[in-house]
Amino acid sequence: MAVTETTRIDDHFSLRPMAGALRNLQPPGKAPRPDGAWSAEFVLYTLANRPWPTGSLTLVRTPHEEGAELNTDYSLACGSGVTFRTGAEVLCAPGALGTPSAWTVATRQLDAQGKETPDVFGEFRGAYDGTHVVIKQYGKERSVSAGTSLAWSWGLFDAVQRLAVNPPSEPLTFALLDHFDQVKPGHALRLRKRCRLLVGTEFVVEEQAAELEHGTVFRPRRVERGGTTVDCVVFEQTGRGILPIVYWCTTDGRLLMVSTGLEAYVRKTEEAR
Numbered sequence: 001m002a003v004t005e006t007t008r009i010d011d012h013f014s015l016r017p018m019a020g021a022l023r024n025l026q027p028p029g030k031a032p033r034p035d036g037a038w039s040a041e042f043v044l045y046t047l048a049n050r051p052w053p054t055g056s057l058t059l060v061r062t063p064h065e066e067g068a069e070l071n072t073d074y075s076l077a078c079g080s081g082v083t084f085r086t087g088a089e090v091l092c093a094p095g096a097l098g099t100p101s102a103w104t105v106a107t108r109q110l111d112a113q114g115k116e117t118p119d120v121f122g123e124f125r126g127a128y129d130g131t132h133v134v135i136k137q138y139g140k141e142r143s144v145s146a147g148t149s150l151a152w153s154w155g156l157f158d159a160v161q162r163l164a165v166n167p168p169s170e171p172l173t174f175a176l177l178d179h180f181d182q183v184k185p186g187h188a189l190r191l192r193k194r195c196r197l198l199v200g201t202e203f204v205v206e207e208q209a210a211e212l213e214h215g216t217v218f219r220p221r222r223v224e225r226g227g228t229t230v231d232c233v234v235f236e237q238t239g240r241g242i243l244p245i246v247y248w249c250t251t252d253g254r255l256l257m258v259s260t261g262l263e264a265y266v267r268k269t270e271e272a273r
Helices: 016-022 155-165
Strands: 006-008 038-047 051-064 067-077 083-092 100-110 116-128 132-137 140-145 150-152 172-178 182-212 215-238 245-250 255-259 263-272
Touching: 006 215, 016 038, 016 051, 016 255, 016 263, 051 155, 051 263, 067 155, 083 155, 100 150, 150 155, 150 182, 155 182, 155 215, 155 245, 155 255
Parallel strands: 006 182, 150 172
Antiparallel strands: 038 051, 038 263, 051 067, 067 083, 083 100, 100 116, 116 132, 132 140, 172 182, 182 215, 215 245, 245 255, 255 263
16 A cells, blocks of 8 residues: 555544644654664643643563563653552563563552652552463452453554554454453454655744725734655554554654544654663
8 A cells, every 4th residue: 555645633533633732743763673672752642622741651662582571651640749650561472463471560649749649559460371361469360351362552552663564454353451451352453544644844824815895904824834744654443442543653663643532642752772
């Protein structure tokens, strides 16, 4: 599928709600190898009347013989200076989806001074054996059927980068591991399109002439100028228990942003390691 269409941020349904967060998005440089070692930080936006920054997500990928380890650090502002933090270490099996095989998750709450709130701490472990997810928490064990194909929410941020280099012709189907302990069956990740995305534009105010019966009047009009096109691969995820999720990647494997309907992740930094 050739890249022929040029898309403006305001023109696409998945980008329009977070357009305000993308105004300063600059053309990316060359991406590190998506199947190598890298780290990336995303700003989390809540999408309401306008995109509102409410948190962040940092991903660190380290490849090894059995696949890769993907560490996550998630932060969410909860009001009154309170911050909710989730850190996870996930071992991912080889393969297109980066199926999680084992994970450890720790959650905590910080007050306005950055101090941990007493007694607000959680930790659990999970594993996937090829058909079932087993969660161990508070001294108890819970097993959930997950089928023979499993992916996890933030792990798909890694998967689409690797898939963007050579997109699959058919949808990838799987059960979704959401929030590290919820299994949602019936999911699919498919190539939506290839396009050129116009980024780094600037809005200026120009006067537009309008001819009226008694003369000419000039009215201010906001006009988009400049910008650079970036070749993109766009994936869409659908399935039970979620709104459609759209992933925007460059063709060399850099995830730029993710739209989840109510939230959006916009890439802030990226480093090869």
